[in-house]
């Protein structure tokens with residue numbers, strides 16, 4: 473067993489503290505990864521605060537993991553010691569159901585094993601990437617392309633794939649008008665990826681304070697949701713809207729921005745239910761959909777796409793003793809655009 477240094481939290485209103493956790497002995501298909509950088513996703517905050525339901529504390533969050541392979545099991549064939557690798561939001565799945573067989577392990581019919589706050593096949597609670605090491609079966613590890621720095625690679629493992637997957641699935645590309653609602657961690661990646669796919673991208677943010685950045689990330693237009701004229705001006709405009717907002721918003725107002733047959737995909741995951749007036753959908757044969765991260769094959773495809781198009785998140789690297797402060801800033805929408813923990817400070 474490997475003892476990893478980690479940062480854990482013991483309850484919804486508690487602060488992070490230094491601790492040690494045990495990582496399991498390597499099974500034949502397992503890889504031991506020395507974590508170098510770990511991103512802070514808003515999902516870490518929802519979970520740590522118990523907003524999505526009861527959590528078994530102590531909790532070590534973190535599902536945007538970038539590091540180096542330091543040991544491999546006897547049967548491992550895809551990776552060797554020294555490889556640059558990543559781990560995202562899940563660390564296992566049944567591998568046999570029709571969704572796993574299709575490479576959509578995130579939708580495993582028996583439930584995927586989340587990187588933290590889950591239970592693995594040995595019956596042990598999973599603990600995430602705010603730690604120096606992790607052991608993962610090789611099928612849930614991806615390769616980080618050489619031209620992506622490890623600190624910038626980390627957020628791609630959740631924010632990158634969560635936005636790439638629906639953009640890919642709903643055909644963002646030339647001739648498509650795509651709106652991204654909320655420009656935080658996920659939102660800013662969505663802007664970069666959708667523009668690289670060739671779509672015409674508009675950002676809908678609470679204010680215009682990040683407009684310059686949005687245009688630099690590739691958006692053509694940038695509007696403030698706080699301006700009521702935004703909604704009348706953009707009515708019936710978009711083929712695809714990706715909503716990344718972590719809080720409850722007025723969905724009907726956003727449906728009104730979809731064109732005939734347009735789709736709004738929710739990736740934001742607020743704890744409270746979102747109300748829908750069906751007439752907002754019926755009127756123009758609009759769809760309301762959801763999407764959860766992406767499969768392992770698609771995650772590798774996303775990393776290779778980002779490498780090819782020189783796409784990386786804009787990050788703020790912090791030391792491990794600043795996690796509580798980073799959470800507060802994310803909650804205040806004061807993040808540009810992803811906090812990444814330097815694990816050497818663990």
Ligand code: NAP
Nearest residue numbers: 514515654655656657658677678717718719740741764765
């Ligand atoms: P984030 O960095 O905090 O970004 C969310 C953005 O939403 C904020 O930057 C802000 O953008 C906007 N926003 C926040 N509160 C708002 C409010 N009350 N009204 C309107 N806009 C508001 O969070 P994230 O890490 O990108 O995650 C976003 C959401 O996606 C979270 O709920 C997270 O749990 C979820 N998530 C889902 C998946 C999935 O698989 N579906 C994966 C990862 C994360 P502006 O400042 O531009 O207004």
Ligand code: ZN
Nearest residue numbers: 513515630631
């Ligand atoms: Zn995440």
